[in-house]
Every structure is written in C-alpha cells, then in structure tokens.
Amino acid sequence: MNEFYNKDIISIKDYNKEQFEKIFEYTDKIMNLDPAARREICKGKTLSYLFYEPSTRTRMSFESAMASIGGNSLGISDISSSSTQKGESLADTVKIMSIYSDILVLRHPLDGSSRFASEISSKPVINAGSGTEEHPTQAIQDLFTIKKEKKKIDGLKIGIIGDLKYGRTVYSLLSALANYDVEVHLISPESLRIRSDSIYEIRKKLSFTESTDIEEYIEDLDVVYVTRIQKERFPDEEEYLKVKGSYVIGLDLLKKMKDDSIILHPLPRLDEISTDIDNTKNAKYFQQAEYGKHTRAALLGLILNENGF
Amino acid sequence: MNEFYNKDIISIKDYNKEQFEKIFEYTDKIMNLDPAARREICKGKTLSYLFYEPSTRTRMSFESAMASIGGNSLGISDISSSSTQKGESLADTVKIMSIYSDILVLRHPLDGSSRFASEISSKPVINAGSGTEEHPTQAIQDLFTIKKEKKKIDGLKIGIIGDLKYGRTVYSLLSALANYDVEVHLISPESLRIRSDSIYEIRKKLSFTESTDIEEYIEDLDVVYVTRIQKERFPDEEEYLKVKGSYVIGLDLLKKMKDDSIILHPLPRLDEISTDIDNTKNAKYFQQAEYGKHTRAALLGLILNENGF
C-alpha cells in the first residue's frame, strides 16, 4: 500500500524529503505515460471542489489534473455567490460534498479549516489554500519545478521576493524548503517582511537572511521566486508607489543574475516580472504552472489508488 | 421496455406504490453494482441542468449521480447571474438545452413550469423543484431512505416538523406517503401550518393530525422528518425568536423518542437539529443525501435506457 493512499493533504509541514521525492517520482511517471494509460489512473473517479475564496487558477489546475487521469470534477467555485448556502455550516457542506465525490478539494480563508474538514469528511481532503500559511500543493509544485529545472534542490541559493507578509504561498514554500539544505534570502519592502511568529518553527531548520534590497544577493541566486505586491496591502498609496518599482524583475536585473538562474512565480502576475523576461531561458513560471497540473495529478493518483499507479 | 423509458418526471402525484417499488429496486441494483459496471449505464450521455433558482445541493446531487453512471453534465446553475439570457423565453431556452443534451433537469419558481417544459422539450425533463409543491426526486429519495432504514413504509408513524407552509419538499413527501398506509403527524408553529388548499387531494388518501407541540406525539414516531424554519418567513422577528427554539431536535428530545426512530432532513440544516444528534444511530439525514444520489442515478438510468439496466 502506498503511504498516501486515502490520506488527506492538509499541511506542508506533514511531509518530509523522502515523501516529496516519492511524489516527484510519481509526477515524472505521469508525465511519461501516454495519455490513454494516464486516463486509467482515476478513471470514473469524481473530485469535488469547495472554494470559500474564489481561485479560478487553482480550481482549473485541479480540474485539468483530474481530467488528465480520467476523472471528473464538480463543485462550488465561489461559495459567496452560491445563494444556496443559506447559512449551512462548513461541517455539513463538507459531509455532503464527500458523499458526492471520491475526494474533496477545499479552499477556505481560515487557518485550520482543512484539518477540521478532514476530520468530518468521509473522503480524503486536499487543502487548496487555507488561512495565511498553508497551500501545500503549491509548495509541492514549487519544489518539483526547482528539482526539474535545477536537477537538485540541496545546495541551491533561493531568493524569495515581494510580499512575504500576506502570501500563504511563501510560508508553505519555506516550510517545504526547510527539508532541504538550501540558502534562502528573503527580500521585501519593510512593511511586507515575513511574519516572525509564523516562521518560528521553520527558523529552527532553515537559515535565511532578510533584506529590503533586491540587488544585495541577486547575483548569487539560483532560484528567484517572485510574488505579487498587492496595492491593497498598503494603508497608504504613496508608500505603495514608492515601493512597487523596486521589486520588479526586468532585463536590467536579469543581466546581474546567474546565467542559469531560474525565475519562478506562483501567478497570477501583475507587473512584478516584466513581460520582456517571458521569452528568456530563465523564465520558468509558465513551466511551473504546467508542473503544477502534473504534481496534482500525481497526488490525486496516489491518494485514490491503494497500490499507486 | 421499462415504463420510465423516455418519460418525464414532473409531479410526484403521477406515481403509485408499484412504481416507487420499481425505482427502489433499481436503486438497490445501482448501489450493488461495481463502479465500472455502473459507469456503463449512461456512458457518454449528457445531462443539462437549467436552474432558475440556485440550488447547489440539488445540482450536485444530479451531477454526481450522472457521473456515477458514466454520463456528464453541463448547464446553467443560476440563470439570474447568466447575462446571456437577454430576455429569452423559458420555452426557447428549454428547446436549446434539449438539443445540447439527452435529458434536462429543471428548477423553476413557478408551478407548472416543468409540465410546460416537458411539452416543449424534445428530451425527457426532470423536475428538480418547481413552485410551492413539487420536488418529486426529493420525495423519492425520502421514501427510499425510510424504506431502507425502517425496512418498510406501511404501518409507520411519521412526524413532519417545522415549516410546513412554504417548503415544497413537505407537499411532495405527503403526496408520496399518500400511497402508503402510514400515520402522519404534522407539527409546526401556528403561522407555518400546512396550506389546506394544497393538500385537498392528499387529505382524501392520507390521514394526519396537526399540532404545534413537538412533544405531543414524539414518543410514538418511527420517522421524524425535520425541515428548516427560515427567519425570512416571519413578518416579525420577535415571533421568529419565540417559535424557533421549540422546533429543535436535541439530545433531550431524542431521549423521549423511540430507540429505533430515525431522523431525516432534506438539508441544508440550520439549527433545527442539534449537531449533538449527528453521531447518534438515529441520525439518517446524511445517509438520506447519499440515497438521493443513488435514487437519481436509478431514475436517470431508467429514463435513458429502453430496457432498464
């Protein structure tokens, strides 16, 4: 029996390096299967999605992953516009969704929502983003992208740039990276620095620097992971405008970077990465989205098949 | 040829006991089939849904039913948010949907809408809730749940509690029960009593009591069917608050109930049933939702296959 069978995916903190490697191995396997064989993996299985925050991109990544392995999807893509909720509790909605499907994908604004849902659900639950810190399948996608594009993770110098305070993606990625021997540089405006209480545990296993200057380490980085800086995070538009331009990856900055460095982004992007970069060999953010589909397909396949695939 | 083949499901009043038993038999068959065999039943068939009132739950029940028997679904989940309607008539929309699919599932606020649609549609129409009285597939699901959990329907004492005035579910259930030899007790606030004109016909075949006191018959009931009491039904919030607490099923009340009584609810529930009840052996409302998926799958299978399955 494979260790992921019938299990939830709640927190990136529940996984270790060996487990990540297993997921990567199965992702490679999926990518190498011919489409007809791939569609046997979850043939006739149904995924349900339940999104308390809309995220078209994440929903479609799961839907396309499920379709690629022969399954289908149904659900609620934006509960706020679903007049039917009529005040029903998360617990009841989860119970019903787990009746209608073989696996439940949940996005919810509250920390702990997925753990709670998994205790109630009769089917496995995948956390597709919850609260301020957890987006485990995004972190797995990010690790896999680094592994595929750099051929390794250990030993790399990784810069994470932008809004480090509010994005759950960053916290999940840091937790994931804490399983590897990497050098991390966090670069953000002062007001968007990482929340220290949220990385209390991570800090024990992962050493990193913090700075506000994107140029400080840029020439050493193997991986440049960029996140959106959202205007609405700033109480003062003045400050936003002051800060914004300093965290943009453009051709000038690219020239200072290592020739074989890669640029990642969880997407959607606004203008943190200039479109000039898109056609350079360093730009890997669209590739990253594609890997995301395959890592999710691998996870679904592992969870829904006792003996793997 | 099976008698449901290519037929509409418009009103629960169109069915008799023998037909219900046939549907139950096929529902049992579906539940016992292995998933691969089940997916052959409507392989490659398409269901379209057309919801003039949103109902995520009913839509997903049909979608998951259709997926379980190998079909797929498409449609309009909330026509009010569909800017494309551009004033098109129900008749034209139904004609088009019946071109795009093999069977049409319609929810509409007006009485008679499904009958009207069925006259226009080139494909069978299933009423997924119309007007104030009809929700035939819900009633079939309810009957099936009673049959499975109590091993019979005839001879049972059935209490129906809550808002009996506005819920179409209650009227459909009463019509369905009128085919059986049951003793029905209707329990509701004075202002939410059953509409007497709507049960004129039912009254000829089914005898029932009406009361406002939930405790009056509670110890005799085999089935306790609970419905939501919606705040918006009361012109006066005061009255709502006065009444609300009196129709809640909690552990205290459960103690007074027969040991083998079952509690049902069409869901979603607000607080008419305390969550303490959920893990008791009497709570069958989530099981009821699961049966709903299978009864709908059986109906779809019967309608779309000339010789049954």
Next chain:
Amino acid sequence: MNEFYNKDIISIKDYNKEQFEKIFEYTDKIMNLDPAARREICKGKTLSYLFYEPSTRTRMSFESAMASIGGNSLGISDISSSSTQKGESLADTVKIMSIYSDILVLRHPLDGSSRFASEISSKPVINAGSGTEEHPTQAIQDLFTIKKEKKKIDGLKIGIIGDLKYGRTVYSLLSALANYDVEVHLISPESLRIRSDSIYEIRKKLSFTESTDIEEYIEDLDVVYVTRIQKERFPDEEEYLKVKGSYVIGLDLLKKMKDDSIILHPLPRLDEISTDIDNTKNAKYFQQAEYGKHTRAALLGLILNENGF
C-alpha cells in the same frame, strides 16, 4: 495531414468555399456516426473556455459538442465575476489556459483578441466571438444550415433582417457568403444599417441591396435570416417602439414568402419571430442550433486529429 490540424479558427475571412465544403463533409460524417464511435474522436481531450463576455449558449454549444466526441470542458464562463483575475493580462491567462487544455475557446469584446491569443497560446485557439465583426463558428453553422436545408448555397436569394449594425454574427455571415454566388438583401431600420466601413472588402465579392422595407423582397427570398433588435441600441425609446414592430416575422408575412423558404436566427430570439412560426415547416432556427453543435464537433475533431477522423 488534414489542413485544419493544430490550426486556429480566428476569422471567417481566412476560409474559402473548398474549406467550408470540407467542414460540411466532416459535419455530415459526425452526424452519421453512432454515438460510441463519435466519442472516440476526441476521447480524453480537454477544451478550455475563456469568456470575457458571457454567452451561455455559445459555451454550451462547445461543451456539448466536445462531450459528443468524448472530450471534456473546463474554464471561465464569465471573467467579470471571476474575482481571481486580479488584474492578470489576457496574455498570461491564455498561456495558463493553454497549459490546462488541448484547445482554447475564447470570447472577448475586442477585435483582434483571438489573433493575439493565438500568437501566445501553445494550443489552438477558436474565436467564439470577438469585437464587432467576428464569430466564425456561428457563420460556419449558418452556412451549413443553409446547405443542409436548401441542398445548395449558390444561386440562393438571402435576406438578412434586423440589427445589421451591431451584431457580429451578420458581418461573419456576409464574409462567409461572399464565397458563394448568392443574392443578398439587407433589411434594417435606417439607424441599424450595416456599417459600410466594415464591409468594404465584402462588397468587392458580394453584391447586395439595402432597404428598410421588409416586404420589398420577401416573396423572392429562399433564406430569411433574422436577428434581434435590441432596445438598448436606440438612444430614444420612442424610436425603438416605432421601428420594432416592422421587423417581426409573423404568419401574415410568412404567407407572402416562398413556400420552401427557410427562416433562420442565431438565437436567442426576443419577439422578432412570432412563436406562431415555430411549428411551421419554414422555421429552421432550432435545427440551426443543433447543426451548430455538430459543426463545432467537426471543427474540434479536425483540429485535434492529425489525420481527421
């Protein structure tokens, strides 16, 4: 290799008569295949739809076409209600959608949007309506309907009636008809006449008359193509009311028409065609919708299969 393989469908102007005939031949083939064989054509393939303007009808036509040939669909049915867009560019959204699917169907209010998308997408793009002039799959559907119902296109007298100024459908149909030897009569209120700059090229190949009087040519027409006259197009409601009644096809007008004339409409219809007409042998607008599903299935099949099907 078939000439449509892996190609975009951007503008109706890119096609000639021979290509239309090829599409018609494959549409006939699809219509004659048994359902199981038909579902092999795009088995396991995924279509993504990206609608910047909602169009339930066009989306469902593509979805049902894809389902009929064994594929599945996912996407964004109304981007304005998709909170996730967060300001992402069309280019990035298209790139992502093309990762999640085998073919992308785009509706967008701007001229040139589909051409632009096709340059960016790694997968073929189908224009499902863009700007003021292009809706190529609608025009193909219209031509096919004429061909099937009149057994020919060359030599026919075709009237196009209603709002000729704003509807992209009309411009695409005229471009398509310019490949045939037909006599076209454009009939509209003065304020909704065809935009002369938009038909500069068409005029070189297609001769037509323009008039405001629906009765002028009505008895000669083989095809009467009716479009909606939308109230919101008139600055002045008075004028709308004055004009509206004059462009309605009713039984009186039908009596003046050729016995074997056919009436078409891209739908949805408001009251431009009286419902009295629906059951006459001349009414072919619902048939037209059905042909639309099959022409789209043929196009999808040709684009996604190197050697056709």
